[in-house]
Amino acid sequence: MTTTAGPAVKAPTKPISKQRVGDRVFSGSTLAAGSLILAVLAAVAAFLLIQGMPGIVADPETTSILRGQSFWEYVWPLVFGTLWAATIALVMAIPLAIGIALFISHYAPRALATVLGYIIDLLAAVPSVVFGLWGANVLAPASRTAYAWLEQHLGWIPLFAGPASGTGRSILTAGIVLAVMVLPIITAICREVFLQTPVLHEEAALALGATRWEMIRMSVLPFARAGIVSGAMLGLGRALGETMAVAMVLSASGVVTFNLISSNNPSTIAANIALSFPEAYGINVNVLIATGLILFAITLVVNSLARYIVNRRKEFSGAN
């Protein structure tokens, strides 16, 4: 942030730079790219509104998918399931991601850190259907005994009330799969932010006699708080919208419950659309699109909230 008087003095004599073709093409193409994303978003929103509206006002009696409930009664368990599964995933993924990122940025030897970073990024490239297969065929059967144990010994906690699923396809399994899926996003962002910590802050903390953990607590984490939040929000966005993995892993029965280990779980909006769409026709399609509109709205709210938090925290991050 050092400024000199030099440019200010020279400014009046310097001619206004000529607009070159390259400049104009470049600024034009960035403008086009910027507007295109808005146009695409507007088109999606318009599609959801136009196609979804008939679904929201659909007559419950004649719409087979609603089974006599109103649209809001139909969508509520789905909204709950979407948020609940995403919450479970983030509760597990965020601490783990911060730990991995700290290890890579501050603890691991450089060679190991690079390799580990690659592996985490590789995780992000695995298609969700593969995670779904892994969750349904490996993780779920493997977790059956754990769930039975939880029910037996911790059954007094409502979260583990049971009856434990005989196939392991509970919302906790789905949450674990989601956590694995969002882990690379959160880790990558946290790692980048941790590496941005001003070295002077860190060295100052160490010079004052702080241990490495105290240094991280005092200088790295406060500086990175906004970055951690925005990384978590990006992960949340993926968890909210994840479709295939949840559809393949979760045993969804449309109930609203906090029970983590039973076979009766709320479905999520995205998984429900994927499962119901192939056989849907007529007004049922509009109902499903309307649930998509609700998910769109939830994601919008969540992202705005994240932006708000990030902006508010910026001043207190200790970076400036």
Place this chain on the structure above:
Amino acid sequence: MVPKRIGSIAAFTMASCLVLSSCATENPGAGVSGDPILSGTLVGVGASAQGSAQEAWVAGFQTANVHANINYSPDGSGAGRDAFRGGATQFAGSDRAFNDREIAEDAFGSCVPGTGLIELPVYISPIAIAFNLDGIDSLNMDADTIARIFVGDITRWDDDAIASQNGGVALPSTPIEPIYRADTSGTTENVADYFASAAPAVWTFGAVDNWPVRVGTAASQTSGVADALKNTGTIGYIDASRSAGLGTVALKVGEDFVPYSAEAAAALVDASPLVAGRGAFDFAVDLDRETTQAGTYPLVLISYVIACVEYRNKHIIDLVKGYLSYVVSVAGQDAAASHAGSAPISADFRSKAIEAITAIK
């Protein structure tokens, strides 16, 4: 939003394909002997259940008639019926026949009004009640017992209700985990219909296509159920063709227990009465799930191919006849059996179906 595929129907078809059953199946090398081959395009939309059977039929038919083009889009039964009524398709696939009200409305876009429909149950698929218990390949159960398991009334494998029908089988005392379909499904509807007619005291939900009970694990699609059934202690309903490696339940029919087989499944369709008051070529079947006739397996899914008796568009008649003849032929049914695991129709029904197909004009 029914996908309306307006097929462009090629205007010329060979005029003289009169000997129906010979067109598709017995003359693969048509042209050598100067026999006519069929050409043109047929469009159908319908049930996904018979989707893979249709794939086999289309492949077999088009191999014999290289200029013919059959388009079957497995968008679902409801979509198929709507598209057929709208006149966008020349045939439909549906897990149920048109009901009396729809027949009475007589609004079928491709057909000449007042001439009726041909509804052929050409896709017969036995549904297995499959379970996963170490060392047990088969169990005997009556409909009441199975229904009680699925509604959560029987929760352990060594329950007296199961043990009493399976003397000599060492049943474990582990919990039973029923697996049901999370998505709307014709398989669910047929199982529910079986319970509703054969175990009405236990199953009070009727023949619904969306599983009404929340006991056990919900799995999506047939493959999801197959995956879930890999867990020991589970029981579920699934296309019989996908039950390999699992134990299956022999259903009580009369005094005997009948394991699923293609013949027993086809026998049920023959033993069941036709829906009353329909046209001569309308083979809408009222499946008799409570049958006591020996050798019938009451848990089957049937899917119809639906066509007009008299088409507005005369150019496609030969093609429709040719295709349907192939579908009901031995070769066609065998192709579906090996490709989709269905049960071939009986010779008796085949002759009736050919009679109906011959009458198309």
